[in-house]
Amino acid sequence: MNFEYFYSLIILGLSGFIALAIGIRKESKKIIALFTFIILIISFILVVFKSSGYSIYFLDFTDFNTYWALIFIVSSMVIILPSMHDIQNKHDVFYALILFMTLSMVIAAYTFNLIVLFVSFEGVSVITYILAAYNRTKRNLEGSLKYFVISTIGTAFTILGISYFYFATRTFNLLAVSKLYSNVALLLALVFIIIGFGFEIAIFPMHQWAIDTYDGSPNSISSFLSTGSKLVAYMVLLKILYLGFIPDYNYIFYFFAVLSILTMTYGNISALSQNNIKRTLAYSSVAQAGNLILVFAIIGYSYYNAALVSRTTLLRFGIAIAMFYSLAYIFMKAGPFIAMSLVKKDKIMIDDFIGLARKSKVTAFSLAILLLALAGIPVTGGFLAKYFLFFTLIIGGLWWLAVISILNSVISVFYYFRIILYSFWKPGDNDFDMSPEIKYSVIIMALITIALGFAFTLYTYLIGIAII
Amino acid sequence: MILIGFLMAFLIVTILSFFTGKYAKQFSLISVFILTVIFVIYSFLRFATYTGGIISKSNILLSSFTAKGISIQINFSTGLTGFTDALVIMALMVTIFALLIGEKSNDDTFFGLLISVGFGLVGLFMVRNFLFFYIFWEVVLVPMFFVIGKYGSYNKDKISIKFFIYTHVGSLFLLLSIFTLSTYYFIKYGIFTFQISDLMNLAFLTPLPKSALYFSFFGFLLAFLIKLPTFPLHEWLPNAHYTAPYSGSILLSGGLLSMGGYGLLGILYPVASLFPVALAYFLIALGLVSVVYFAFTSMFQKNLKRMIAYSSAGEMAFVTIAFGTSLLSTGYVRTLDLSGGMYQTIAHAFVTSLAFSSLYFIYKRTHTIQVYGLGGLYHRTPVASSFFLAALLASLGLPTLAGFIGEFSVTIASYQSIGLLTLLIVFGLIVTAAYFIWAAQRSLFGFYNESLGKLKDLDRAEFLILFLMLMSSIFIGIYPTLIFRLLSLYASHMGGLI
Numbered sequence: 001m002n003f004e005y006f007y008s009l010i011i012l013g014l015s016g017f018i019a020l021a022i023g024i025r026k027e028s029k030k031i032i033a034l035f036t037f038i039i040l041i042i043s044f045i046l047v048v049f050k051s052s053g054y055s056i057y058f059l060d061f062t063d064f065n066t067y068w069a070l071i072f073i074v075s076s077m078v079i080i081l082p083s084m085h086d087i088q089n090k091h092d093v094f095y096a097l098i099l100f101m102t103l104s105m106v107i108a109a110y111t112f113n114l115i116v117l118f119v120s121f122e123g124v125s126v127i128t129y130i131l132a133a134y135n136r137t138k139r140n141l142e143g144s145l146k147y148f149v150i151s152t153i154g155t156a157f158t159i160l161g162i163s164y165f166y167f168a169t170r171t172f173n174l175l176a177v178s179k180l181y182s183n184v185a186l187l188l189a190l191v192f193i194i195i196g197f198g199f200e201i202a203i204f205p206m207h208q209w210a211i212d213t214y215d216g217s218p219n220s221i222s223s224f225l226s227t228g229s230k231l232v233a234y235m236v237l238l239k240i241l242y243l244g245f246i247p248d249y250n251y252i253f254y255f256f257a258v259l260s261i262l263t264m265t266y267g268n269i270s271a272l273s274q275n276n277i278k279r280t281l282a283y284s285s286v287a288q289a290g291n292l293i294l295v296f297a298i299i300g301y302s303y304y305n306a307a308l309v310s311r312t313t314l315l316r317f318g319i320a321i322a323m324f325y326s327l328a329y330i331f332m333k334a335g336p337f338i339a340m341s342l343v344k345k346d347k348i349m350i351d352d353f354i355g356l357a358r359k360s361k362v363t364a365f366s367l368a369i370l371l372l373a374l375a376g377i378p379v380t381g382g383f384l385a386k387y388f389l390f391f392t393l394i395i396g397g398l399w400w401l402a403v404i405s406i407l408n409s410v411i412s413v414f415y416y417f418r419i420i421l422y423s424f425w426k427p428g429d430n431d432f433d434m435s436p437e438i439k440y441s442v443i444i445m446a447l448i449t450i451a452l453g454f455a456f457t458l459y460t461y462l463i464g465i466a467i468i
Numbered sequence: 469m470i471l472i473g474f475l476m477a478f479l480i481v482t483i484l485s486f487f488t489g490k491y492a493k494q495f496s497l498i499s500v501f502i503l504t505v506i507f508v509i510y511s512f513l514r515f516a517t518y519t520g521g522i523i524s525k526s527n528i529l530l531s532s533f534t535a536k537g538i539s540i541q542i543n544f545s546t547g548l549t550g551f552t553d554a555l556v557i558m559a560l561m562v563t564i565f566a567l568l569i570g571e572k573s574n575d576d577t578f579f580g581l582l583i584s585v586g587f588g589l590v591g592l593f594m595v596r597n598f599l600f601f602y603i604f605w606e607v608v609l610v611p612m613f614f615v616i617g618k619y620g621s622y623n624k625d626k627i628s629i630k631f632f633i634y635t636h637v638g639s640l641f642l643l644l645s646i647f648t649l650s651t652y653y654f655i656k657y658g659i660f661t662f663q664i665s666d667l668m669n670l671a672f673l674t675p676l677p678k679s680a681l682y683f684s685f686f687g688f689l690l691a692f693l694i695k696l697p698t699f700p701l702h703e704w705l706p707n708a709h710y711t712a713p714y715s716g717s718i719l720l721s722g723g724l725l726s727m728g729g730y731g732l733l734g735i736l737y738p739v740a741s742l743f744p745v746a747l748a749y750f751l752i753a754l755g756l757v758s759v760v761y762f763a764f765t766s767m768f769q770k771n772l773k774r775m776i777a778y779s780s781a782g783e784m785a786f787v788t789i790a791f792g793t794s795l796l797s798t799g800y801v802r803t804l805d806l807s808g809g810m811y812q813t814i815a816h817a818f819v820t821s822l823a824f825s826s827l828y829f830i831y832k833r834t835h836t837i838q839v840y841g842l843g844g845l846y847h848r849t850p851v852a853s854s855f856f857l858a859a860l861l862a863s864l865g866l867p868t869l870a871g872f873i874g875e876f877s878v879t880i881a882s883y884q885s886i887g888l889l890t891l892l893i894v895f896g897l898i899v900t901a902a903y904f905i906w907a908a909q910r911s912l913f914g915f916y917n918e919s920l921g922k923l924k925d926l927d928r929a930e931f932l933i934l935f936l937m938l939m940s941s942i943f944i945g946i947y948p949t950l951i952f953r954l955l956s957l958y959a960s961h962m963g964g965l966i
Contacts, residue, residue, distance in 0.1 A: 309651070309655065317538075372610065378607055390647060391651075394648055394650075394651050399648075402647075410637055410640065417629050418629070424618055456530045456531040456542040457531040464533055464535060
């Protein structure tokens with residue numbers, strides 16, 4: 001057994017307990033947060049500088065998995081700074097939970113075994129129930145309760161789906177799927193798995209909890225729910241759909257073409273009529289989920305070989321863009337949610353952002369950059385992600401799907417730009433909470449988003465590692 | 469490499485100009501002026517021996533991946549043709565004009581945004597890669613959205629968003645076309661690339677399936693015709709002009725409209741021989757309708773700024789006509805037609821800059837630009853009125869002024885291919901002349917409207933600004949060879965290049 005590969009996992013697990021121990025000594029929240037951040041950086045470095053291609057028990061240390069592990073560690077890092085502002089008490093428990101959650105996510109990233117995927121995924125879910133209710137206000141508790149109930153239903157579906165999947169393929173190891181034993185069971189498995197993880201990704205008919213929970217949770221937790229925890233479910237679904245359904249991709253395309261169109265359109269149109277800005281962002285997160293699951297439609301479509309290019313080429317591009325989009329998505333989605341903390345209110349309406357540019361030009365510009373990224377305007381990571389997503393759709397020959405998603409992208413411009421418009425030039429004034437934690441988080445996110453706008457090399461690298 | 473260095477320098481200037489505080493105007497003017505001088509010297513040296521085609525090519529491979537049956541390359545490449553060289557100088561000049569007008573003289577953000585538009589334009593004209601072409605195409609829009617939305621006047625929220633979404637739709641279809649071409653390029657040559665020289669290539673495009681080819685032509689045309697704008701797609705323009713501050717209007721008509729002209733004549737024309745003939749006639753029809761429609765619409769405008777906005781769209785319709793008719797003609801006539809269209813794109817920017825600037829100085833004094841609110845201005849402000857009159861005359865294509873060369877060449881050349889339909893153009897020109905003279909008569913001459921109070925004429929600085937614009941307009945009106953030579957060299961070699 002080669003222990004080198006487990007260092008990051010061990011460090012994450014152990015330091016969770018150390019964080020609790022620091023809490024007993026009643027150290028200030030700054031020290032615990034700093035400790036957590038350093039641990040995350042160390043595990044990031046350990047994950048990066050590790051040769052790939054090792055596999056033991058249910059863990060596979062491939063480049064593909066490593067990339068997802070990095071994404072999840074980054075998604076935890078993102079909320080450390082803003083949570084110092086949002087979380088009022090029991091910081092030791094909070095940061096220990098974050099570390100444990102990161103451990104769960106990293107394990108989920110490293111495995112192709114359905115049972116382990118499920119267990120680690122639940123590990124993330126259980127912790128996010130707690131985090132969503134962390135400040136114990138009425139709004140937090142309501143959001144968390146809805147999340148808990150709905151998620152439990154989702155879990156039941158997932159388990160059912162996994163058992164049908166076993167019935168159909170006689171294995172839990174996704175890499176070992178080769179032969180099909182029952183066609184009907186596989187279809188049932190597909191349906192149940194989509195429903196189960198669909199709740200977490202918040203795709204169209206399963207999205208309603210997300211709006212309330214994102215609205216009710218503390219801002220940094222909303223940002224994590226809509227990035228990290230959504231991406232875990234996304235990655236699990238990606239692994240299952242891509243590898244587990246190799247014998248029969250037949251239905252995936254139809255399911256996801258329809259689902260993504262519905263999700264995008266519903267999310268965008270609902271976001272248009274919202275004045276509550278956090279709910280707008282929640283709906284936009286639903287719409288973005290529609291963009292993300294377009295990749296599954298691409299994967300399914302590759303089965304038909306009707307595409308313009310060869311099957312593996314299309315798969316490679318599809319999975320690469322899923323990976324790139326996820327990374328860009330973390331920053332551009334978490335940023336605006338974190339920026340909500342600038343307003344000193346629970347219920348944040350769009351009017352509350354009036355006068356932000358007069359208060360702090362840099363913050364307003366950073367928020368504008370993040371929103372531009374969500375709308376897919378150039379020189380941002382969001383643009384590059386959308387650019388190559390549409391590119392992949394065209395490579396696959398799915399012009400009609402590309403046109404529909406482009407029209408959706410146009411609709412989304414309207415509500416993103418409305419926020420910019422309010423924060424920059426509506427007359428009026430508001431009181432803003434310019435705590436350095438929030439301000440610098442937003443600025444850093446915006447800078448990273450711009451840097452990702454030039455990350456062509458990352459994209460071409462991802463094409464190289466995309467197929468497992 | 470020099471071009472890339474130039475773009476880098478421009479980018480640094482653009483970023484710096486956001487942080488210059490109260491020296492914003494001085495800083496931005498001086499730096500853009502220096503950049504312009506450098507570029508003009510460079511192009512004099514480089515284009516003295518120009519014989520057509522793309523020169524000053526350079527290419528940086530940003531990233532590539534080649535393995536397992538996939539090959540993808542992402543390049544940043546630049547290059548200049550006779551046309552784009554003239555366009556870059558025009559964009560720089562127009563930026564200087566906009567900065568000179570610069571209404572919000574204490575606001576560094578305003579000047580930063582104006583320079584950003586200029587930077588986007590210059591980048592767009594220089595780059596030879598569709599990925600970056602699209603990036604610059606959109607980069608121009610965002611600061612323009614801010615200029616209209618933040619510093620605009622009437623109903624600015626709605627109009628700025630409408631402006632953005634309207635043009636964004638066109639851009640996204642442009643994107644789809646680029647992807648389609650790139651995909652088919654991969655199928656044929658096994659490599660994904662966004663290079664304009666590879667994708668806009670007759671040898672590659674000719675054997676493509678017709679559906680893919682027409683789909684991508686549709687996307688390109690939609691994007692370019694919205695920007696131009698042509699008759700049914702013009703709805704964003706008059707409102708945006710009306711709301712935008714005057715510097716913004718100068719950049720809108722001088723910059724954004726020429727993007728459409730560049731797209732048609734610089735990007736699409738080299739492969740336009742694949743167009744079905746019906747499409748050429750359709751484009752000609754659009755152009756003719758635009759000329760007449762915009763002429764009549766501007767006739768009925770009560771607001772001078774909207775009038776100039778419509779007439780500027782009418783001037784750009786000559787580009788559409790030139791594009792369409794040159795598809796039907798050959799040889800010398802074709803060259804004349806194309807060069808005329810290109811010349812019109814460039815001259816139009818100078819003419820409308822002059823018009824908007826002189827209108828701004830009138831507005832600064834009278835605080836109204838309604839035709840009926842003015843009257844007899846010539847009695848009190850003879851100099852400003854003369855400049856405005858000169859701008860109107862330039863717009864209607866008076867010889868010795870910039871507008872004449874392009875309109876004349878296009879009209880003559882298109883007679884060869886569409887015959888008597890050219891009369892429609894002439895008719896449009898007559899209507900234009902009529903309403904300009906009518907507008908001048910009502911606002912500048914006649915009895916002085918006493919409710920305007922005592923007016924002062926232009927001071928020295930304002931005079932110099934307008935004088936500079938008028939001189940540049942006259943210069944390219946009486947000495948067109950300087951630019952026309954480059955354009956015709958480029959146009960006559962267009963078939964085999966790119």
